Amino acid sequence: MVLLQTTVTYDPFSLLFLLLVALGIIGLGVYLFTAIADLRNRNEVTDATVNALNVSTNTYANLAQAVINAINQQTVNMTNLTQAIVTALNVNTTMYQAQVQADINFKNTLLELYGMQLVDRDIRQLMLTKNQGQNPQASTK
Numbered sequence: 001m002v003l004l005q006t007t008v009t010y011d012p013f014s015l016l017f018l019l020l021v022a023l024g025i026i027g028l029g030v031y032l033f034t035a036i037a038d039l040r041n042r043n044e045v046t047d048a049t050v051n052a053l054n055v056s057t058n059t060y061a062n063l064a065q066a067v068i069n070a071i072n073q074q075t076v077n078m079t080n081l082t083q084a085i086v087t088a089l090n091v092n093t094t095m096y097q098a099q100v101q102a103d104i105n106f107k108n109t110l111l112e113l114y115g116m117q118l119v120d121r122d123i124r125q126l127m128l129t130k131n132q133g134q135n136p137q138a139s140t141k
Helices: 012-134 136-140
Strands: none
Touching: none
16 A cells, blocks of 8 residues: 655745734724724814804804894883983973073063053153143142
8 A cells, every 4th residue: 555645735935924914903803993983073072162163053043133122122111211312301491491481471571560660650650740740730739
């Protein structure tokens, strides 16, 4: 019997190549896993950024609306204040006009009274003068 003796030859390069391929596949797997995780993280960061921008936009929109409301309220307040001032000025003007009219009426009444007194005095003086000229005895009494 003849035994065939085969020898297993060991090629270190093929084993090294197999190890390199295995490491490459493992490395590619790790790279793909981390790349996918990185993409997920980027998506989460993008979503968080979009949410933050939405919140910021809403906040600024609310702030702008609050400013507009405050300006409108201030305009209403100033309009009311202006109307109150105008009303007060109108009342003061009316009161002053009434006071001036009352003063004019009082002075007219005084002038009429003084005029009547002057006319009355002049009439008496004329009557006295007339009576003295017509009746000489009246002046001696």
